[in-house]
Amino acid sequence: MTLTHIIFIVFAAITLLSALFCVTTRNMFHAALYLVISLFGVAATFAMLDASFLAAAQLIVYVGAVAILIIFAVMLTRGGAGSLPAKQQFNTQAGLAAVVTVVTLFILLRVVPFFNYPVQVAAVPIDIVEQLGQALVGDFVLPFEVASVLLLAALIGAIYIARERRKGEEVEEG
Amino acid sequence: MAIPLSWYLIVAAVLFCIGIYGVLARRNAVGILMGVELMLNAVNINLVAFWRYLNPTDVSGQAFALFVLVVAAAEAVVGLALIISVYRNRGDIDAENINLLKQ
């Protein structure tokens, strides 16, 4: 048990516990914050895997963008309060969902970690980000451009859906 | 490399299952979306861990993780826009009540 192991366990525990709170807590704003903490933990995991660029990208995309979007959505829907204030947070199939989850977890844990992977010990190239850039306009040029189109589609679609028409209905000033 | 690969895979598997539970059991549509984000993150942990342990000199693993990141964000952008729109029209984002197409 070295220091690295302990750090890994700490971050794994943070990630998993806050993920658990995220899916179970009643207050949606708290759930969003737990999600942020959990995604932080994932970023730390990336950093431990020497994926420096991805760790920072994870922080920017998830903590900076997706988390803000989710918190905005929570606030715009008034915490999902709906008409009934004290509504159940889980649906009627919650029990079934738990069974499915446990079965999936059981299968995954039985199968995935104990396969004998051809682990290769090598240092990460120092110019990995540069290689990534070259790959994006080399091998991955098609997905790269398709990603751009996907982003365009998401932008236009989301603006079209989310925008309020000028003669909006019961929109309070805010 | 002090930490075995399987540790990362276990963390990813558990995170994935927590995400599944969130997606299946939450009533709140935003909560369901959070579950999806957790699942996508679990996938990314797997991708990066496999990249690091199986082929660290090739960038494909990182590139894939990057594309997953994009798809996740695009999905969140559009999904949340839909939820906001539903809330505006119906005043409720309980996934069990969004069933206009069933009736």
Added chain:
Amino acid sequence: MPQIPGNDILIALATWLRQWLLTIGLDPASIDILMAVIRALLLGTLALLVFMLITWLERKVVARIQDRIGPNLAGPWGLLQPIADGIKAITKEDTTPDGADVTIFNASPIVAGVAALLVYAVIPFGPNPGGDCAGTPCGPLTGTDMSIGLFYILAVGAVSLIAVLMAGWSSNNKYALLGSFRAVAELLSYEVPQVLSITAMVMIAGTMNMTRLVEVQSVPFIFPLFVTALVFFISGIAESGRSPFDLVEAESEIVAGYHIEYSGMKFSLFFLGEFVHAFAVCAVVTTVFLNGWVGPFSFVPPWIWFFIKSFAVFFVMMWIKFTMPRFRIDQLMAFNWKFLVPVSLVNLLVLAVLDTVLRMMGLGRAANPWVWGLILFAANLLMLFIALWALGRAARRTRSTERRIVARMDDVTPAAPVTAASAPAAGN
């Protein structure tokens, strides 16, 4: 004492400390951790000292600009004023509003402060002397020499948004919630031109490492990247929530923004976050555009040059703050999305094309940095001229539209006949 690499007093001290720790029998791994903790402590203290200094400086400068004297009672020239403020903040009663979400309410000032401090981790205050410091290779004078330094700065900038939302939501106050929404809308909007200008910097420099960024500046990047520097500086001011972009705390509109319910020391931490962030922006501008620690006269330590340049940039920031009126929120958003973002996109494209063309003509940075730099500078000035012309035209058009609308509201018979359809359309 052995040969001191780089002849720098700070590196000499660190080398001496490491040697002493070796002599008292610590193993190298724990020395590394201990040295990192010391470095972190020094950096944090430095950031706090700079914070105290610039609060004093800012009050002195605003006083001079407004033809006043400024703080002059506490100590010589009022230099002890920050300490007096600190004592005051510590002894003030700290209230928590009813219905506040206490945990989040208390956590968010710390999150905001730490997020602002984190930028300092990658700022290089001096060069890498090379050579050997008590058995380990010497590093540059920086917290950590990350390979993705600039990108890291972007990443920690994202965290402060969460702090704002936490503060606004947990206060259980409509003004705070409204203020946090506005603040976040502003901050994230201005992050877009910021990331685009960082992309332009990285493209020209070919690295994201902060130390390398200084080393590759054979010509200070303010010349070839003039428009980029302006966009980055403006969006940096907006990111730190300073006037004229201080809608975050527009007193006359939304009382005090997201930190309305905060008092005493917790309020001071938000205040600290703002100032620390503002100075961090200046430090990044110095590093990336003004050649960082490099300066004439080898007897002056590099970090002195670094701070001279940073304070000069901060002076410009104060000058802007105290001479500009505040933007209205719609102007703020329009300025960002309709001016800064298009300008930085065009700037990115122009720089990419021009640099490639120059490189292919054999006039790239590698060949002759000053020729390359001046050609790009000319292109930058041209871009700036066109952009300002477009901005001026748009501003005149908007102003005449607004005037007509005001005239219509004031008077039943407007001076110029305006149809209802034409007025809003002109604003686009």
Added chain:
Amino acid sequence: MDGWAFVGIFVVVGAALLSVPLILAALLAPRKPNPIKSETYECGIETYGDTRVQFKAQYYVYALMFAIFDIETIFLLPWAIAYQGFRTIFPLLEMIVFILILVGGLAYAWRKGALEWL
């Protein structure tokens, strides 16, 4: 770990440094709460209605534009790092196509008035 270890240490140390004045304040500052004092501030009048009021969706539109451009930058930065090493113009052209597609999105938002503060 490319400096992230130091960042972790710096987070802990920074939080500790900032907690010192908070702890001092907790020890030294007076604490006499009363119902009037801890009332939510609303310019002197009593608060009215629910705090978590309905906001307009325009905020979300800005957030989503930010998200899209942020992700664009995640792709642009590796390209920008590799830029000085490119020897042909094809990477440049591919990048220009990438940016122009997104500029189309910005133009759409502008035309539709989604950038207007309503």
